Amino acid sequence: MFRSLAPPEYLATIDRVKCIRCKRCIQNCGWGVYSWGGDKILIDTFKCVKCLRCYHYCPEEAIEIKDNPTRFKQNAYWGYHNIRNIKRQAETGGIPLTGMGSDLPYTILFDNLLIDACQVTNPSIDPLREPMELRTYLGKKPSSVKIEKGKDGKLKLAEPAPPQIKLEVPIIFSPMSYGSISLNAQKVLATAAKECGIVMNTGEGGLHEDLIPYRKNIIVQVASGRFGVNPEYLNAGVAVEIKIGQGAKPGIGGHLPGEKIPLEVAKTRMIPVGTDALSPAPQHDIYSIEDLRQLIYAIKEATDYKPVSVKIAAVHNVAAIASGIVRAGADIVYLDGFRGGTGAAPSIIRDHLGIPIEHALAAVDDRLRQEGIRNEASIIAAGGIRSSADAAKAIALGADAVAIGTAALITMGCTTCGKCYTGNCSWGITTQRPELTARLDPEVYAERLINLIHAWTHELKEILGALGINSIESLRGNRERLRGVGLDSFTLDILGVKPAGR
Amino acid sequence: MNHDYQKDMAGCGLTGLISRKRRRVSGSHIAKSLCLMTDRGNGLGAGYAAYGIYPEFKDFYAFHIMYDEPSVRRTVEEVLKASYHVEKIEEIPTSPVRAIPISPLLVRYFVEPLKEKLVGDVEESDFVVSTVMRVNSEIEGAYIFSSGKNMGAFKGVGNPSDIAEFFRMEEYEGYLWTAHTRFPTNTPGWWGGAHPFTLLDWSIVHNGEISSYGINKRYLEMYGYKLTLLTDTEVAAYLLDLLIRRHGLSIPVACAALASPFWKNIDRMDDGERDALTALRLTYGSALLNGPFSLLFGHSNGLVGINDRIKLRPLVAAVKDDVTYMASEESAIRAICPSPEKVWAPRAGDPVIVGLED
Numbered sequence: 001m002f003r004s005l006a007p008p009e010y011l012a013t014i015d016r017v018k019c020i021r022c023k024r025c026i027q028n029c030g031w032g033v034y035s036w037g038g039d040k041i042l043i044d045t046f047k048c049v050k051c052l053r054c055y056h057y058c059p060e061e062a063i064e065i066k067d068n069p070t071r072f073k074q075n076a077y078w079g080y081h082n083i084r085n086i087k088r089q090a091e092t093g094g095i096p097l098t099g100m101g102s103d104l105p106y107t108i109l110f111d112n113l114l115i116d117a118c119q120v121t122n123p124s125i126d127p128l129r130e131p132m133e134l135r136t137y138l139g140k141k142p143s144s145v146k147i148e149k150g151k152d153g154k155l156k157l158a159e160p161a162p163p164q165i166k167l168e169v170p171i172i173f174s175p176m177s178y179g180s181i182s183l184n185a186q187k188v189l190a191t192a193a194k195e196c197g198i199v200m201n202t203g204e205g206g207l208h209e210d211l212i213p214y215r216k217n218i219i220v221q222v223a224s225g226r227f228g229v230n231p232e233y234l235n236a237g238v239a240v241e242i243k244i245g246q247g248a249k250p251g252i253g254g255h256l257p258g259e260k261i262p263l264e265v266a267k268t269r270m271i272p273v274g275t276d277a278l279s280p281a282p283q284h285d286i287y288s289i290e291d292l293r294q295l296i297y298a299i300k301e302a303t304d305y306k307p308v309s310v311k312i313a314a315v316h317n318v319a320a321i322a323s324g325i326v327r328a329g330a331d332i333v334y335l336d337g338f339r340g341g342t343g344a345a346p347s348i349i350r351d352h353l354g355i356p357i358e359h360a361l362a363a364v365d366d367r368l369r370q371e372g373i374r375n376e377a378s379i380i381a382a383g384g385i386r387s388s389a390d391a392a393k394a395i396a397l398g399a400d401a402v403a404i405g406t407a408a409l410i411t412m413g414c415t416t417c418g419k420c421y422t423g424n425c426s427w428g429i430t431t432q433r434p435e436l437t438a439r440l441d442p443e444v445y446a447e448r449l450i451n452l453i454h455a456w457t458h459e460l461k462e463i464l465g466a467l468g469i470n471s472i473e474s475l476r477g478n479r480e481r482l483r484g485v486g487l488d489s490f491t492l493d494i495l496g497v498k499p500a501g502r
Numbered sequence: 503m504n505h506d507y508q509k510d511m512a513g514c515g516l517t518g519l520i521s522r523k524r525r526r527v528s529g530s531h532i533a534k535s536l537c538l539m540t541d542r543g544n545g546l547g548a549g550y551a552a553y554g555i556y557p558e559f560k561d562f563y564a565f566h567i568m569y570d571e572p573s574v575r576r577t578v579e580e581v582l583k584a585s586y587h588v589e590k591i592e593e594i595p596t597s598p599v600r601a602i603p604i605s606p607l608l609v610r611y612f613v614e615p616l617k618e619k620l621v622g623d624v625e626e627s628d629f630v631v632s633t634v635m636r637v638n639s640e641i642e643g644a645y646i647f648s649s650g651k652n653m654g655a656f657k658g659v660g661n662p663s664d665i666a667e668f669f670r671m672e673e674y675e676g677y678l679w680t681a682h683t684r685f686p687t688n689t690p691g692w693w694g695g696a697h698p699f700t701l702l703d704w705s706i707v708h709n710g711e712i713s714s715y716g717i718n719k720r721y722l723e724m725y726g727y728k729l730t731l732l733t734d735t736e737v738a739a740y741l742l743d744l745l746i747r748r749h750g751l752s753i754p755v756a757c758a759a760l761a762s763p764f765w766k767n768i769d770r771m772d773d774g775e776r777d778a779l780t781a782l783r784l785t786y787g788s789a790l791l792n793g794p795f796s797l798l799f800g801h802s803n804g805l806v807g808i809n810d811r812i813k814l815r816p817l818v819a820a821v822k823d824d825v826t827y828m829a830s831e832e833s834a835i836r837a838i839c840p841s842p843e844k845v846w847a848p849r850a851g852d853p854v855i856v857g858l859e860d
Contacts, residue, residue, distance in 0.1 A: 135765050154774060481713075
């Protein structure tokens with residue numbers, strides 16, 4: 001009898017000559033692929049997700065993880081994932097879940113945009129010799145300022161400026177809750193945020209007490225489950241974010257299974273141990289834009305007017321929605337594109353709902369300018385930022401800053417295997433199993449994440465220098481410095497970008 | 503397709519002078535200074551702006567308009583007459599110059615907005631700006647290239663000496679002059695593309711390429727400006743109008759927004775000043791002029807010279823008696839002021855602000 005009509009995706013193999021039977025693979029695999037057979041390692045390759053933990057920890061380089069060559073017959077219409085999902089659904093009757101952002105081959109607009117550089121008529125600037133400024137402030141900006149000369153002859157502000165979140169680079173960490181990721185993973189984010197002068201976001205899982213020392217680099221989130229929310233929590237960070245939606249699963253809620261709710265998570269979320277943590281699809285006190293306004297101002301009242309961010313998934317009508325959010329009083333609009341990551345989402349939702357961040361960002365930035373309210377809120381672009389080039393392109397399209405989630409997790413060992421929802425992450429990231437989370441040393445991995453931010457910082461400075469500008473605000477919304485390659489005229493028009501050659 | 507434009511790029515030379523005592527000097531003076539910098543232009547554009555040249559009409563807005571087709575003239579004049587009292591209409595006097603075989607029709611109007619057109623709390627200056635924007639963006643073939651009081655811009659396609667001769671600059675006397683020679687790298691060969699650019703009594707001459715043009719343009723559009731000329735310089739002119747006239751910033755503060763101090767310098771200031779400049783930068787980030795430039799901007803009460811934040815284009819200043827000179831090259835100053843009392847190169851981002859004595 002067959003075990004499943006969906007063949008394993010990967011073949012975990014061990015070179016029996018090289019293997020010294022040290023059993024490290026058994027110990028490292030969170031999925032139970034390996035077991036001890038008395039005289040050799042046994043392999044259950046159905047369980048393998050190709051996270052490569054065993055490969056990196058095998059001292060003899062005896063392990064190889066191959067893509068299973070036994071696939072369904074190739075069919076240009078019935079794709080591998082279509083057939084595989086049907087077979088799985090035939091076995092379970094359920095909704096196949098997935099983690100990470102969509103991996104389907106939709107057009108990636110970032111890869112069809114190229115950045116300008118200087119030649120002759122304007123000099124490029126060497127970032128190693130000249131100042132190159134990436135500092136960014138998130139929050140509502142006044143349309144004008146009143147500055148007067150004081151008695152001492154020095155300039156001073158006539159009216160106080162609205163509160164801002166200061167970032168040394170225009171990159172922040174996207175919300176990932178304690179529960180969906182481990183506390184150690186959150187500590188990595190918090191440590192790196194503090195070191196790099198940026199911010200991380202609690203997600204909707206509350207704030208663990210161990211993160212209190214990092215509060216100046218934390219945005220706390222209020223989502224539909226309201227986990228861990230109390231006045232102290234609202235005031236714990238530099239800003240509060242209301243999560244309406246997520247790019248990977250627009251319009252649906254969240255479900256953190258009880259297996260990922262041990263005591264510490266339960267305490268932080270203020271729910272019983274082992275119960276499923278359900279985040280409803282809508283926030284049940286926000287059924288309209290005017291309800292959102294009330295929550296924004298309730299939070300402002302509770303926090304002595306800290307900046308409030310509103311996070312939405314990029315959907316078809318995103319420009320009008322974002323305009324409403326700004327008019328409702330939000331200081332920051334966080335746009336999460338459909339490539340955005342997730343700890344758990346039905347793959348049918350992740351792969352088919354929402355729109356890419358590039359379109360959404362361009363449309364929102366345009367709309368806020370048309371309405372003369374672009375200064376009223378900062379825009380954060382998220383959902384598939386893979387490199388500093390993506391970040392630069394997003395900023396040129398109009399973002400104030402970008403948020404990265406997946407890229408940050410990759411520094412911790414993630415290989416985007418997409419099985420975050422199982423709670424078995426062998427790298428100790430998306431799991432609460434103590435023997436797995438213990439292997440993610442916050443200090444060691446924070447160093448790697450700090451390296452990434454530093455590397456992207458250097459790259460952004462090189463890009464600015466090539467563009468002949470020495471401050472990030474001259475790139476922000478400067479679509480004149482982007483050109484499209486192989487894009488149709490409708491798309492170019494939406495992006496507000498000329499084709500290359502023009 | 504608002505984004506689908508061809509931006510104009512140019513290298514340039516500029517010069518300017520101001521008599522702080524309002525002593526009026528002939529245009530031949532500034533033309534001599536400009537004509538020295540032959541390497542800085544390629545004959546595809548030059549221009550002059552002068553203040554104090556129309557004392558007999560000083561209370562009227564002097565509209566200098568170029569018409570590509572004489573037939574457009576009537577359309578524009580109908581628009582003007584509907585909203586303005588027109589004191590005088592005349593063709594701008596020109597002399598035939600062999601190097602300038604063809605030119606647009608050039609007419610000047612001394613006008614004043616009709617009181618009944620200024621409904622509500624509309625400022626007279628805003629009304630004039632909206633007329634300029636409307637004519638320039640909506641009437642094909644007509645372009646208002648000067649709209650201030652007791653001042654005027656004169657510009658066209660040609661080298662500096664030909665343009666000076668064509669417009670008979672020696673016949674005008676002004677207390678403040680700016681001038682510009684142009685080295686366009688992709689010119690549409692259009693008279694409107696030459697400098698100076700003006701709006702109300704602001705005039706700008708500019709050497710450089712504003713690498714932040716794309717965002718400066720989109721920022722200005724949010725405030726109703728229509729950028730029709732596709733040049734960097736137009737952006738600078740409108741930014742000054744927005745910051746100084748509409749937002750009420752002082753000239754030094756506006757300069758600190760357009761060529762803002764670096765954060766490392768702001769961080770070192772005392773609390774009050776740091777807060778002020780931080781607020782200024784984050785409010786006017788999209789107005790920051792980034793990229794190589796030196797520019798002079800004139801207005802009825804003074805002349806300002808400013809460089810980009812790391813001085814990627816030259817600017818030299820000099821003083822002799824009551825006159826301050828600023829130019830791309832010291833030689834252009836010495837051509838008309840052989841022995842200045844003081845000559846200096848202003849530091850990057852540090853504006854030279856000169857006002858009138860009265």
